[in-house]
Amino acid sequence: MKKLVRKPGRAFGVLLLAALLLFPAVVSQQFTINSFCLVFLYAYWASSWNILGGYTGQMSLGHACFVGLGAYTTAVLFSHFHCSPWIGLLAAGLVAGLASLVIGIPCFKLKGSYFTLSTVALCHVFRIVFNTNSTLFGLETGAAQGMKLPWRGGLAAMQFLDKRSYYYIILGMLLLVLLVSYAIKRSKLGYYLAAIRTNQDAAASLGVNVLGMKLTAMFISAFFTAMGGGLYAMFLQYIDPNSVFAYDLSVKIMVLAVVGGGGTLWGPIVGASLLVPVQQILNSRLGANLAGLALAVYGVVLMIVIYFMPKGFLDTILRWLRKLREKLGKPKEGQVCR
Amino acid sequence: MLQLYTQALIDGLLLGGVYATVAVGLSLCFGVMRIVNWAHGALLMMAMYLTYYLVTLAGINVYLCCLITGAVMFAVGYLLQKFLFYKLIVREKDREPVNVLLFTSGLGTALTAVALIVFGGFALQAQTPYTGKSLQMGPFIISQTKLISFVIAVVSTLVLFFFVKKTETGRAMSATSQNRTVARLMGIHEENIYCLAMGISQAMVGISASLLISFYPVSNSVGVLFSFKSFIIVVLGGKGSIMGCLLGGLVVGVIEKFFGTMFNDATSQIVLFMLFVLILLFKPSGILGKEKE
Numbered sequence: 001m002k003k004l005v006r007k008p009g010r011a012f013g014v015l016l017l018a019a020l021l022l023f024p025a026v027v028s029q030q031f032t033i034n035s036f037c038l039v040f041l042y043a044y045w046a047s048s049w050n051i052l053g054g055y056t057g058q059m060s061l062g063h064a065c066f067v068g069l070g071a072y073t074t075a076v077l078f079s080h081f082h083c084s085p086w087i088g089l090l091a092a093g094l095v096a097g098l099a100s101l102v103i104g105i106p107c108f109k110l111k112g113s114y115f116t117l118s119t120v121a122l123c124h125v126f127r128i129v130f131n132t133n134s135t136l137f138g139l140e141t142g143a144a145q146g147m148k149l150p151w152r153g154g155l156a157a158m159q160f161l162d163k164r165s166y167y168y169i170i171l172g173m174l175l176l177v178l179l180v181s182y183a184i185k186r187s188k189l190g191y192y193l194a195a196i197r198t199n200q201d202a203a204a205s206l207g208v209n210v211l212g213m214k215l216t217a218m219f220i221s222a223f224f225t226a227m228g229g230g231l232y233a234m235f236l237q238y239i240d241p242n243s244v245f246a247y248d249l250s251v252k253i254m255v256l257a258v259v260g261g262g263g264t265l266w267g268p269i270v271g272a273s274l275l276v277p278v279q280q281i282l283n284s285r286l287g288a289n290l291a292g293l294a295l296a297v298y299g300v301v302l303m304i305v306i307y308f309m310p311k312g313f314l315d316t317i318l319r320w321l322r323k324l325r326e327k328l329g330k331p332k333e334g335q336v337c338r
Numbered sequence: 339m340l341q342l343y344t345q346a347l348i349d350g351l352l353l354g355g356v357y358a359t360v361a362v363g364l365s366l367c368f369g370v371m372r373i374v375n376w377a378h379g380a381l382l383m384m385a386m387y388l389t390y391y392l393v394t395l396a397g398i399n400v401y402l403c404c405l406i407t408g409a410v411m412f413a414v415g416y417l418l419q420k421f422l423f424y425k426l427i428v429r430e431k432d433r434e435p436v437n438v439l440l441f442t443s444g445l446g447t448a449l450t451a452v453a454l455i456v457f458g459g460f461a462l463q464a465q466t467p468y469t470g471k472s473l474q475m476g477p478f479i480i481s482q483t484k485l486i487s488f489v490i491a492v493v494s495t496l497v498l499f500f501f502v503k504k505t506e507t508g509r510a511m512s513a514t515s516q517n518r519t520v521a522r523l524m525g526i527h528e529e530n531i532y533c534l535a536m537g538i539s540q541a542m543v544g545i546s547a548s549l550l551i552s553f554y555p556v557s558n559s560v561g562v563l564f565s566f567k568s569f570i571i572v573v574l575g576g577k578g579s580i581m582g583c584l585l586g587g588l589v590v591g592v593i594e595k596f597f598g599t600m601f602n603d604a605t606s607q608i609v610l611f612m613l614f615v616l617i618l619l620f621k622p623s624g625i626l627g628k629e630k631e
């Protein structure tokens with residue numbers, strides 16, 4: 001308890017988590033629960049992206065490709081092989097992870113923008129393939145019309161009428177990815193990744209296996225992103241190539257992480273909890289009339305943040321808090337002196 | 339059969355010339371400033387809408403519009419560089435300018451979304467006096483709009499090439515791209531050169547927008563599509579090389595038409611991507627590039 005008092009950040013975290021766990025018990029409105037689920041899911045994706053984009057500094061703009069692969073793997077396993085999504089999610093992660101290695105080996109030959117470009121191009125190709133073929137490897141995927149999942153219901157099938165079940169599953173996965181990110185940051189791997197981000201050539205000359213480390217980061221990142229994709233498929237019960245392999249989705253995932261604070265543990269969470277609700281409100285209020293508005297806001301916010309606070313929102317918020325604490329702290333010290 | 343593929347070759351070459359003009363601006367930016375402008379396609383889209391309305395509402399000849407859009411986009415590029423990008427570049431000197439990447443991708447996203455709101459989601463096709471007319475050369479049909487566009491595109495790319503190689507300003511640009519510090523020591527004003535390079539890059543975008551609009555419908559998804567193609571062309575031709583860009587554009591145009599004729603559009607996109615990956619794997623410096631990096 002004393003530790004918690006001494007570290008207000010940690011106390012705040014524990015309180016927030018408790019509040020989030022109790023929240024569905026108090027509020028049962030499906031729309032609110034649904035919104036929270038989406039905030040968690042985007043936070044989860046942004047955190048997964050952060051492992052590659054933030055910690056390693058490899059700006060991927062093709063993470064929708066992993067979302068799509070994950071969603072389709074889970075959906076196909078579920079509808080054609082009667083495989084429980086709990087296993088499907090793991091399979092999704094592995095498929096996307098393997099794909100990320102195949103992509104990574106040629107694409108990591110490039111630095112910076114050209115790596116980013118290759119990820120965009122790849123996602124584009126996946127979208128075309130899924131859009132134009134109604135069967136892939138002999139399995140029906142429904143081309144541009146997408147797939148509707150059959151209803152089986154229950155915990156094993158991960159199909160619930162009450163959205164609150166998804167709330168807890170997604171929250172749990174978000175905690176998991178945060179834990180993994182934290183572990184990576186504290187591990188040897190994390191320091192290697194940070195070295196690569198700061199100066200790749202210097203890291204290589206000190207004996208860091210640059211390609212190996214980048215591939216590891218990409219594998220982990222793709223693995224978790226795809227699990228989120230599988231969850232998304234179960235959450236919506238319907239997927240189509242234009243929504244899961246969308247360039248817009250890749251941009252959103254990246255913007256959330258960068259705006260919050262790329263390369264920090266909490267940045268993606270901050271970004272998602274600030275921006276996803278804005279997107280939800282804009283979509284629900286203006287929706288059909290101004291289809292592109294939410295995305296325009298994302299673009300503009302990204303520009304403003306990069307220009308005025310290159311380290312992201314989190315850094316700025318922390319600096320404000322520090323100033324606040326200094327102001328509050330001063331009179332207390334005076335009292336002690338007397 | 340042979341006739342069909344020769345027709346595809348002709349169409350591909352004509353289209354490729356225009357693609358090259360779209361991509362050359364991107365290549366120039368990379369060559370001089372080491373930055374990749376992610377808003378390139380979105381700016382092209384805006385210029386295409388501008389031309390569309392100049393042609394439809396004001397009734398100006400579509401090829402004369404080149405001059406207007408070229409000038410307007412030069413100003414846009416110059417100002418963007420002067421007031422936004424330059425500060426970002428200066429802020430991070432040695433590293434790959436990641437912030438510029440993020441900033442321009444934000445700009446591109448915003449522009450694309452705004453275009454959807456303002457102009458709507460449907461594709462607009464400009465009607466020009468040349469639309470639908472074609473020349474018959476033996477068994478082959480050559481679209482008049484594509485032929486005129488091709489000629490203007492190639493001429494303007496060549497003009498740019500000689501500008502960079504032969505004039506004082508152009509050589510100052512090359513010098514800055516080779517070594518910023520030494521160039522500054524030689525008395526070259528870096529900021530001016532950068533603004534000029536971005537201005538010229540966008541002027542080429544403006545010109546190619548007018549050329550494209552004569553045969554290509556504009557919609558808000560054009561931006562992402564052409565960003566993608568331009569990047570492939572720049573990688574094919576070698577980053578920063580103008581002649582490489584011209585060659586890359588022709589290659590991309592021909593591949594697109596060839597595989598489009600043989601299979602379908604989806605296949606041609608996949609083939610382009612495979613080519614892109616193969617080039618990255620085996621000759622990252624591009625077709626004409628020298629092995630340096």
